[in-house]
Amino acid sequence: MRKGNLIFCIFLIAVSAYAVLTATGWSFKTKLFPLAVGIPLVTLLVIQLLLMIGGKEETGESGAMDIDFTVDVPSEVARQRVFGMFGWIVGFIASVYLLGFPLTVPLFIFLYLKFQSNIGWLTTIAITMVTWGCFYLLFQSLVHIQFESGALQTWLGM
Amino acid sequence: MFDAFIEGLILVLQWKAFSLMLVGMALGFCVGLLPGIGGAATLALMIPFIFKMSPAEAFAFLLGMHSVAATTGDITSVLFGVPGEAISAATVVDGYPMAKKGEAGRALGAALMSSLLGALIGAVALALAVPIVRPLVLTFGSPELFMLSLIGISCITSLSGTTTRGQIKGFAMGLLGLLISTIGQERQSGSLRFDLGMMYLWDGLDFVPVLVGIFAIPEIIDLAVRGTSIAGDRPPENLSSGVMEGVKDTFRHFWLVFRCSIIGVFVGIMPGAGGGVAQWMAYAHAVQSATDSKERGGFGKGDIRGVLGPGAANNSKEGGELIPTVAFGVPGSGAMAILLSGFLIMGIMPGPEMLTKHLSLTFSMVWTLAIANVITVILSLAVLDQLAKLTYVRGGLIIPFILLLVFVGSYTANGQIADLIVTLIFGVLSYFMVLFGWPRPPFVLGFVLGKVIETYLFISMTRYGFSWLSHPIVVALMILMAIVIAYPYIQQRRQRSREPIHA
Numbered sequence: 001m002r003k004g005n006l007i008f009c010i011f012l013i014a015v016s017a018y019a020v021l022t023a024t025g026w027s028f029k030t031k032l033f034p035l036a037v038g039i040p041l042v043t044l045l046v047i048q049l050l051l052m053i054g055g056k057e058e059t060g061e062s063g064a065m066d067i068d069f070t071v072d073v074p075s076e077v078a079r080q081r082v083f084g085m086f087g088w089i090v091g092f093i094a095s096v097y098l099l100g101f102p103l104t105v106p107l108f109i110f111l112y113l114k115f116q117s118n119i120g121w122l123t124t125i126a127i128t129m130v131t132w133g134c135f136y137l138l139f140q141s142l143v144h145i146q147f148e149s150g151a152l153q154t155w156l157g158m
Numbered sequence: 159m160f161d162a163f164i165e166g167l168i169l170v171l172q173w174k175a176f177s178l179m180l181v182g183m184a185l186g187f188c189v190g191l192l193p194g195i196g197g198a199a200t201l202a203l204m205i206p207f208i209f210k211m212s213p214a215e216a217f218a219f220l221l222g223m224h225s226v227a228a229t230t231g232d233i234t235s236v237l238f239g240v241p242g243e244a245i246s247a248a249t250v251v252d253g254y255p256m257a258k259k260g261e262a263g264r265a266l267g268a269a270l271m272s273s274l275l276g277a278l279i280g281a282v283a284l285a286l287a288v289p290i291v292r293p294l295v296l297t298f299g300s301p302e303l304f305m306l307s308l309i310g311i312s313c314i315t316s317l318s319g320t321t322t323r324g325q326i327k328g329f330a331m332g333l334l335g336l337l338i339s340t341i342g343q344e345r346q347s348g349s350l351r352f353d354l355g356m357m358y359l360w361d362g363l364d365f366v367p368v369l370v371g372i373f374a375i376p377e378i379i380d381l382a383v384r385g386t387s388i389a390g391d392r393p394p395e396n397l398s399s400g401v402m403e404g405v406k407d408t409f410r411h412f413w414l415v416f417r418c419s420i421i422g423v424f425v426g427i428m429p430g431a432g433g434g435v436a437q438w439m440a441y442a443h444a445v446q447s448a449t450d451s452k453e454r455g456g457f458g459k460g461d462i463r464g465v466l467g468p469g470a471a472n473n474s475k476e477g478g479e480l481i482p483t484v485a486f487g488v489p490g491s492g493a494m495a496i497l498l499s500g501f502l503i504m505g506i507m508p509g510p511e512m513l514t515k516h517l518s519l520t521f522s523m524v525w526t527l528a529i530a531n532v533i534t535v536i537l538s539l540a541v542l543d544q545l546a547k548l549t550y551v552r553g554g555l556i557i558p559f560i561l562l563l564v565f566v567g568s569y570t571a572n573g574q575i576a577d578l579i580v581t582l583i584f585g586v587l588s589y590f591m592v593l594f595g596w597p598r599p600p601f602v603l604g605f606v607l608g609k610v611i612e613t614y615l616f617i618s619m620t621r622y623g624f625s626w627l628s629h630p631i632v633v634a635l636m637i638l639m640a641i642v643i644a645y646p647y648i649q650q651r652r653q654r655s656r657e658p659i660h661a
Contacts, residue, residue: 005594012334019337019352030349032619033612034340041333048326066458066597067255067377070384078383082589085382085557089375089585092561093578101569109558117554131559139566146573 006052013045088112100150102140106132163285166521169214170529175522178215182223183530189223190230190246201496205503213504214522220500221523222530224493225277225476229534232269232469236262237548238388238560239377240567241369245472247602248437250373252457252464257388259460262546267404268462269469270535270542272415275408276470277531279419280426280477285524287427287481301626303428304614305635307607309642310425310435311336313442315600316643324595325646331591332600338363339608346616356576364571365606367580372602374564375585376592381553381560388549388556401542407462414447414463415470422471426478436478438603440471451650477527484512484520 020038023031073081095104109131113124139145149158169175185204201224208216231246236253249269256265298306315328341352342362353359381388408415418440425436444467448454457464483494485508501508512520548556568581591598618626626632 004590008590008594008596012330016334016337022352026349026351027347029347029616030344030351033615034337034351036615037333037336037340041330041337044326044330044333048330051326066251066595066599067380067592068459069376069380069592073383073385081383081385082379085379086586089561089582092565093575093582096565096569096578097575101566105562109562112558113555117552117557119555131562135562135566145566145570147569148573148575 002052006049009045009049009052013042013049016042016045084116088116096150098150098152100153101147102136103150105135162517163521165518166523167525169518169522170218170525172214175212175215175218178211179218179222179526179530180533182219182221183226183534186223186226186530187230187534190227191234201493205496205500208500208503213506213516213519216500216504217519217523218526220497221476221526224497225473225527225530226534228472228476229270229273229277229531230538231472232273232465233266233538233545234563236265236269236465237545238374238556238563240374240560240564245437245475246468247369247373248441248468248472248599249465250377251441251599252459252461254377255458255460256462256465257546257549258390260390260549261400261460262388262549263400263542264404264407264462265460265465266542266546267401267539268407268465269404270538271405271408272418272466272469273473274531274535275412275415276419276422276473277476278528279416279470280423280474281524281527282477283420283423283474284477284480284484284527285521287423297631298428300614300617301622301629302631302635304611304618305632305639306428307435307611307614309635309639310439311600311603311607312639312642313446314438314603316442316646324597327596328600331596331598332604335601335604335606336608336611337604338368338601339605340612345609345613358572358574358576362609363580363605364577366571367568367577368584368605369602370564370568371581371584372588372598374560375581376589378557378560378564379589382557385553387552400546401539404462404465405539408466411463411466414444415466418443418467418470419474422474423478423481425471426475427481435603435607436471436475437468438599440467441599443467446645451646454646473531477524480523480527484508484523 016038019034020042023034023038025031026034070078092104092108095107099107106128110124110128113119113127114121119127140147170179182204201220204220204223208219211219228245231241232249232253235241235246235249236257239250239254239257241247241250253265253269256262311332315332316325339362341359342350343360344351350360384390421440421443422436425439441464444461444463445454445457447463448457479494480497483498498508506512506516506519565578565581568577571577588598590596591601622629
């Protein structure tokens with residue numbers, strides 16, 4: 001965990017330092033605010049990093065005003081589930097890109113319920129159909145959100 | 159004055175105006191529940207429908223919708239950790255952990271009742287303040303508004319850690335949020351900043367995909383990891399009594415709710431700050447109400463005061479925002495700017511006439527705010543038990559629907575696939591922030607306030623050079639900011655000095 005935190009801090013320093021270095025080349029008006037914010041940011045992050053390296057950061061410090069992740073699940077299982085969930089999210093976005101929202105919605109709901117949640121066929125199909133209907137009625141017919149067609153349909157000229 | 163007050167009530171209670179207010183409320187209820195579809199966007203969509211309405215009907219319709227969206231936005235924040243509205247984000251921080259503890263009913267009861275009290279206080283403030291607020295608004299120029307925004311960020315960052323060192327992370331996150339807000343075209347010179355050669359970034363990052371990613375993705379991941387319902391394996395609370403407990407909590411902490419409502423009104427009056435700031439300032443104030451660092455550490459883990467404060471402020475700020483809009487034609491937020499166009503469509507010019515010729519119409523707005531919220535809360539309280547039961551539905555069943563809400567919501571920002579990618583990127587960032595104990599609220603507040611702060615800073619520098627730093631109100635606000643930052647240290651020191659006495 002400590003190593004991960006160090007890497008995360010270094011990542012934040014790298015991003016902030018990149019922003020500061022990029023901003024230095026801009027005109028005064030353009031760079032004023034990014035530099036006014038970026039320089040103290042890099043400074044604070046470096047102090048934080050040094051505290052962590054020096055082992056001075058208090059362990060077990062629970063950050064106020066934010067949630068804590070569950071610790072009841074074995075770390076290996078937790079890691080698998082985290083990767084699995086991010087996989088579903090990336091898959092969802094890839095599907096929206098390839099097939100568009102209207103097709104992704106029933107496909108995603110069906111696949112997730114059937115293969116991730118292990119719900120029975122009949123229930124899965126029923127929930128998928130109801131969700132698809134609600135999605136169509138609410139977002140397409142009522143709110144008129146314009147969903148782009150997927151890249152696949154565009155390539156196939158559909 | 160009293161005649162106009164009663165006349166305003168009669169205007170709202172006329173069957174056509176009242177029916178339109180109910181229609182607006184129904185729309186606002188749905189809009190509030192759906193993440194991404196903001197109250198301001200819906201106001202804009204509904205503007206064309208007011209052409210054939212009388213002014214009282216039009217404002218009953220529009221304000222009924224807008225005020226209710228702020229109230230119901232808290233429901234998805236509590237139930238799923240997904241902010242229904244941008245102004246409901248702070249409710250997630252303690253509302254969702256309460257749902258995870260099996261106290262969704264209590265959190266919802268508290269959120270709705272505090273919203274109602276906030277709305278009523280906002281309405282009263284609108285009624286009382288219109289004639290006297292002019293000097294206050296005119297006293298606050300860009301330098302003062304700049305300092306006020308900085309105080310907003312300082313409030314939240316200074317309370318980000320239970321220890322001194324934790325605050326470094328808080329301030330760093332606030333600054334990171336400010337830095338991220340600079341992405342896109344710089345308003346004064348038109349130069350592009352950090353656009354990475356992508357046209358999508360020219361307008362900067364939209365608030366909704368970032369916010370939804372920051373708050374919803376880590377909650378969804380955690381729900382998937384736990385493999386249980388949102389409320390876990392805890393025995394279902396007595397949901398009805400939970401809701402009533404939340405209602406009672408509102409009155410137990412009445413003065414906190416009152417103070418947070420006043421914060422909401424005050425932030426609402428100040429042009430540009432908006433509900434995004436009001437809720438976090440109120441949240442910070444709720445955290446400050448903790449008597450010691452241990453109690454403060456309970457915030458973010460499901461402290462009822464973390465629900466009450468933002469709930470009250472994001473509704474009271476509606477009344478506050480209406481004050482400069484009605485009295486001077488200076489909209490306090492994007493939604494109020496759209497409402498202002500409603501005034502013009504109705505042939506009404508905001509300003510002194512609203513306090514003389516159209517006083518009854520002004521009071522009809524006060525009544526609409528009050529009546530719409532009372533009806534919504536009463537109706538919502540009746541169905542809260544059922545809504546709270548959703549937190550006991552198996553996680554595997556509910557996750558795909560939450561994901562769907564999250565991504566459809568973020569897609570509504572620009573209608574591009576890039577919105578979804580932004581949500582994912584900030585979701586990943588947020589996941590690591592939670593994992594490694596870097597607080598998210600300061601980041602969000604910095605991101606929300608970034609553009610406003612930069613504009614105020616630029617105007618201050620252009621108009622006054624560095625002399626604005628010596629303006630009396632600016633100096634007073636600087637001192638206030640120093641107190642805000644030092645407050646946790648002072649509190650810690652006082653606590654330490656008390657300890658030997660107790661020992």
